[in-house]
Amino acid sequence: MAGLLFLLGLPFLLGIAHRLPEETRPHIPSLAxxxxxxxxxxxxxxxAVYVTAQKIALGMIGPxxxxxxxxxxxxxxxxxxGSLFVGFGLALALQSVCLICFAAAATMGPFPASLLMILAIGSSSAVLALGFVALYAQFMRWSDPRQAGVDFTLFQCMDALVSMAGGVVARQVAHFLGYGVFFACAAALATLAMPLMAAIADR
Incomplete structure (x- = not known):
């Protein structure tokens, strides 16, 4: 893998990077x-809203x-x-449906293993793949071209921070309240996030 990455990076190291024009930057990038x-x-x-709604339950699907x-x-x-072949669907809507099914499986009794596998692929891989692409495309659109590196890094940090905090909270809720209550709450959160994001985000 390391060798493959090295070979794929050679064209940028030896060719493309040397042909980039040098430009003056009147704007000084900063966090402020x-x-x-x-x-x-x-x-x-x-x-923060999207990552909370999408990722808070993903860490508990495996357990x-x-x-x-x-x-x-x-x-x-x-x-x-799932990671290789699945990357379609409506992210938060599909997340809601899958989590409701997980809540039912945890509350009403065991589901067939094949159905749990399909739900796991849909929830963890399909939703994550589609959501990742959509969210990071928005990050690029919202980043100021004059300081795209700073802006994009802020978005990534928010993603990582909410993911870590949400994972800690998710494990505690699942531990004390059980999988059924946890997945039901996560499904409600994913459903509520859709109109909330529409209200916050610009057109």
């Missing part, structure tokens, strides 16, 4: 300049599948298949 822009602050809020009786090799195949 980024945070002064209302569009960036609104984008950070959208990122739930283990507790539901699926062996680790099957879960590995599910994750690998």
């Amino acid at each position: 300049a980024a945070l002064r822009r209302s569009s960036l602050r609104r984008g950070l809020l959208v990122a 739930f599948l283990v507790d539901a009786g699926l062996d680790l090799s099957t879960i590995g195949l599910v994750n690998g298949f």
